[in-house]
Amino acid sequence: MRRRMWGRNPKTVSTDATVGTVRIDRKVWDVLRELHQRLPHVEFLVVLYGRRLGSAEFTVEEFYVPPQTVTAASVEPDMRDVPECMAGFEQVGTYHSHVNMSVFASGTDLRYLTSSFPITLVGNNDGEVAGFVAEDVNVFGDNYRLVARLEVHVERPKELLEAAMTAATRIKVKKGGFK
Numbered sequence: 762m763r764r765r766m767w768g769r770n771p772k773t774v775s776t777d778a779t780v781g782t783v784r785i786d787r788k789v790w791d792v793l794r795e796l797h798q799r800l801p802h803v804e805f806l807v808v809l810y811g812r813r814l815g816s817a818e819f820t821v822e823e824f825y826v827p828p829q830t831v832t833a834a835s836v837e838p839d840m841r842d843v844p845e846c847m848a849g850f851e852q853v854g855t856y857h858s859h860v861n862m863s864v865f866a867s868g869t870d871l872r873y874l875t876s877s878f879p880i881t882l883v884g885n886n887d888g889e890v891a892g893f894v895a896e897d898v899n900v901f902g903d904n905y906r907l908v909a910r911l912e913v914h915v916e917r918p919k920e921l922l923e924a925a926m927t928a929a930t931r932i933k934v935k936k937g938g939f940k
């Protein structure tokens with residue numbers, strides 16, 4: 762089993778360019794919102810599972826909350842027993858709360874989160890969320906971690922999407938039907 766290092770620290774280069782999309786299943790989003798409601802004064806971190814559909818295209822469909830010690834401005838998760846996969850989905854990244862602060866990737870976020878996971882989502886109590894994607898590159902023998910932005914979309918639960926897809930196969934669109 763491949764083990765991810767926690768706190769690996771290559772040189773990080775970030776850009777404000779938006780390079781892709783992360784689609785969060787609404788039921789996972791609802792859990793995140795509930796955690797903000799219950800823990801409005803402290804940070805918290807949730808590990809996210811989903812699919813990587815392209816170099817910067819992700820879904821988030823499951824979650825895991827590791828044991829963690831938190832304050833208003835810090836979170837120290839115990840990542841030792843975090844599963845690599847969850848319900849058939851791969852670990853894609855993390856979500857953490859910035860409580861009432863704006864949503865941005867802080868120096869600590871860049872050092873620990875984007876260097877350990879493909880995606881990092883930062884959210885606050887107002888429901889604002891920012892997405893970041895990181896990719897390792899080697900330039901002239903030096904390792905760099907490139908960090909760019911992702912658009913974040915909250916999608917309907919996959920059950921609804923599947924039902925809609927099944928239903929759509931029963932609907933035939935007649936040629937010339939649109940007037």
Ligand SMILES: [Zn+2]
Pocket residue numbers: 857858859865866867870883
């Ligand atoms: Zn942060």
